[in-house]
Amino acid sequence: MMPQTARFFSSNAASVPSAGIDNKSADFDIPVIDVAKYLNKEEGWEEECKKVADCFHKYGILKFRDPRVNMEANDRYIDLVERYFDSVSKKYYAGEKLKDCREDLHF
Numbered sequence: 778m779m780p781q782t783a784r785f786f787s788s789n790a791a792s793v794p795s796a797g798i799d800n801k802s803a804d805f806d807i808p809v810i811d812v813a814k815y816l817n818k819e820e821g822w823e824e825e826c827k828k829v830a831d832c833f834h835k836y837g838i839l840k841f842r843d844p845r846v847n848m849e850a851n852d853r854y855i856d857l858v859e860r861y862f863d864s865v866s867k868k869y870y871a872g873e874k875l876k877d878c879r880e881d882l883h884f
Contacts, residue, residue, distance in 0.1 A: 811842055812845075816845075
């Protein structure tokens with residue numbers, strides 16, 4: 778867990794920090810897709826599929842909760858990504874030239 782930085786990815790899908798954006802006025806109330814309903818063909822699974830399409834059309838992204846995901850592994854992965862982008866952004870804003878991660882692809 779990273780101290781002094783906001784977690785932009787969270788295992789609690791209902792609580793995503795706003796990063797300085799007023800979520801109420803920005804209309805960022807992205808619904809959470811319940812993958813278990815689809816996998817188990819529970820009541821409402823078709824509605825979850827519709828939410829997927831709606832999210833992509835309206836927001837270009839989606840948030841979903843998948844019971845197959847190990848939350849400890851997910852949290853470790855999120856921490857890894859946050860540390861990476863924290864270190865890269867510090868170098869970038871300090872004026873350091875960043876090395877391309879895939880020089881052969883020019884990015």
